[in-house]
Amino acid sequence: MRPFEYEEPRSIEEAVSLLGAPGKNRLLAGGTDLLVRLKRREWPVDRVINLKRIETLRGIEERGDWVTVGALTTIEELERSEVVAKRWPLLREAAMEMASPQVRAMATAGGNLCNASPAADLAPPLLCLDAQMIAVGPRGERTIAIRSFFAGPGRTALAPDEILTGIRIPSAPARGCFIKFCTRRAMDLAVVSVACAVVSKETRLALGAVAPTPIRVAASAEEAAMRCAPIDDVRATAEYRRELVRVLAGRALAKAAS
Amino acid sequence: MKRRLNMTVNGHAVALEVAPHRTLLEVLREDLGLTGVREGCSTGDCGACTVLLNGKAVVSCLTLAPDAEGASVTTIEGLAKDGKLDAMQEAFIAKGAIQCGFCTPGMILAAKSADVLEGNLCRCTGYAKIQEAIRHAGSRGGSPHA
Numbered sequence A: 001m002r003p004f005e006y007e008e009p010r011s012i013e014e015a016v017s018l019l020g021a022p023g024k025n026r027l028l029a030g031g032t033d034l035l036v037r038l039k040r041r042e043w044p045v046d047r048v049i050n051l052k053r054i055e056t057l058r059g060i061e062e063r064g065d066w067v068t069v070g071a072l073t074t075i076e077e078l079e080r081s082e083v084v085a086k087r088w089p090l091l092r093e094a095a096m097e098m099a100s101p102q103v104r105a106m107a108t109a110g111g112n113l114c115n116a117s118p119a120a121d122l123a124p125p126l127l128c129l130d131a132q133m134i135a136v137g138p139r140g141e142r143t144i145a146i147r148s149f150f151a152g153p154g155r156t157a158l159a160p161d162e163i164l165t166g167i168r169i170p171s172a173p174a175r176g177c178f179i180k181f182c183t184r185r186a187m188d189l190a191v192v193s194v195a196c197a198v199v200s201k202e203t204r205l206a207l208g209a210v211a212p213t214p215i216r217v218a219a220s221a222e223e224a225a226m227r228c229a230p231i232d233d234v235r236a237t238a239e240y241r242r243e244l245v246r247v248l249a250g251r252a253l254a255k256a257a258s
Numbered sequence B: 001m002k003r004r005l006n007m008t009v010n011g012h013a014v015a016l017e018v019a020p021h022r023t024l025l026e027v028l029r030e031d032l033g034l035t036g037v038r039e040g041c042s043t044g045d046c047g048a049c050t051v052l053l054n055g056k057a058v059v060s061c062l063t064l065a066p067d068a069e070g071a072s073v074t075t076i077e078g079l080a081k082d083g084k085l086d087a088m089q090e091a092f093i094a095k096g097a098i099q100c101g102f103c104t105p106g107m108i109l110a111a112k113s114a115d116v117l118e119g120n121l122c123r124c125t126g127y128a129k130i131q132e133a134i135r136h137a138g139s140r141g142g143s144p145h146a
């Protein structure tokens, strides 16, 4: 990696002011996406701002009608959380199927969403659960519905000086599942992923890796296959992906209904 | 600008000055001479650089060195006690779970920390023997899906 300046803010306010300072600033959470980019020299960077010393960004908290997942919550913590396990099997399955134990111990929920890969595994379940993203910037806090959070590959609705502090999920439990189709059994990004949730009789469906962003679609396999906009890449052709959407969405809907 | 880095490595307190853009892998190998930490892919995929950070297996190639401030780090060099190998190391030898040996330190450290071995590649493809060794060592599960 090229040399950079390095900061360890202790509070969200301090992190926001560092992020807004002149120069190319990058936030570091688990580093499992960021360090790969910096090593490949894909991203110029003057200063890395490590969020990990900010304790208020950690943990999963139930309060009233919401469960708040702190941005620094690791994938391993999600996978092991009882709050998650008893309410949202689809979110737990997505966490369990990500990467490897080593990467799950490091990678964070906030990093997965802010990295905004079309294949980000936490996105389809959270789209089904109508999660809200909590952002803090110099002008204070705001919430962004997850359906308007992803703006394109690697792009989100966050302003350049905003930090994601947490993800709020309506606390209602949901039946459902997450299906990730890969070319190998572990350590692979999805060729296609499908999440399905039944939240108080309403069936919801979301897809990953088949459009510039993860997407919510109508709860029908035919419509999902029509709505998606896959591309050809090293993992699969667009045509194959569309066919997979039809099959996997059908399976996920059948499983959620049973 | 260099930063102070205090950590405990294999039970010994170390204090270093490191540039913040260096990885934990680089500091362990280059500054502390712990070459049992292997650099394979350097992008988190192969697991050869696995170390235990506060008891948990992580990939040191994607860990920024300053992130280890205050942490306890265990590398393969830290497993033997009083000249005696650890039970997992003994099991790997007993079951012939070592071919070229490049992936072995990462395999052993990952097997001690996690109940699945998804994050370690063996390019000699000696997975069957590795599974056998882990079972022999009495660890739970340990089936490499790779």
Ligand SMILES: Cc1cc2nc3c(=O)[nH]c(=O)nc-3n(C[C@H](O)[C@H](O)[C@H](O)COP(=O)(O)OP(=O)(O)OC[C@H]3O[C@@H](n4cnc5c(N)ncnc54)[C@H](O)[C@@H]3O)c2cc1C
Pocket (backbone or CB within 6 Å): A026, A027, A028, A029, A030, A031, A032, A033, A034, A035, A036, A051, A071, A072, A075, A097, A098, A099, A100, A103, A106, A107, A108, A109, A110, A111, A112, A113, A114, A115, A119, A120, A121, A122, A158, A162, A163, A164, A165, A187, A188, A189, A190, B043, B044, B045
């Ligand atoms: C070997 C390997 C396998 C992987 N497998 C998978 C997989 O199966 N599925 C999958 O979805 N991903 C996978 N990934 C990608 C990655 O691990 C995840 O996306 C992870 O959740 C990223 O989180 P992080 O904390 O490491 O992010 P970081 O790398 O720290 O950050 C990622 C990006 O988000 C920004 N960011 C981080 N936190 C915040 C915040 N709070 N506010 C604003 N911006 C922020 C950073 O500036 C950076 O641009 C894999 C990565 C590796 C190396």
